[in-house]
Amino acid sequence: MYTKTWQVIKDDSKRTFEVCGQSGNTNAFTNEVYAMQRVGMNVSGVTPPVSNKESHRDLVKITGYLKEDGLYSRLQLQYKTIVMSSYDDFD
Numbered sequence: 001m002y003t004k005t006w007q008v009i010k011d012d013s014k015r016t017f018e019v020c021g022q023s024g025n026t027n028a029f030t031n032e033v034y035a036m037q038r039v040g041m042n043v044s045g046v047t048p049p050v051s052n053k054e055s056h057r058d059l060v061k062i063t064g065y066l067k068e069d070g071l072y073s074r075l076q077l078q079y080k081t082i083v084m085s086s087y088d089d090f091d
Helices: 027-038 071-088
Strands: 005-011 016-023 043-046
Touching: 005 027, 005 071, 016 071, 027 043, 027 071
Parallel strands: none
Antiparallel strands: 005 016, 005 043
């Protein structure tokens, strides 16, 4: 049984991905991806197991996607901008 999984976020519009890290509990990561999807962002998350074949983050590959450094930060900033703009319309 696998105890840790990689946390991989994908930008489905640009077909890019980034390995965010590994964790034994992916609830927070999954909830954040779902929140981004709810505001209309075209993103998805994958949590493949950490194995001997993919023991280092550079070895993780997603078919049809290119690796983009800083993707997670860019998506978090985009999410924050969308959420904050919805508060401006609240008046």
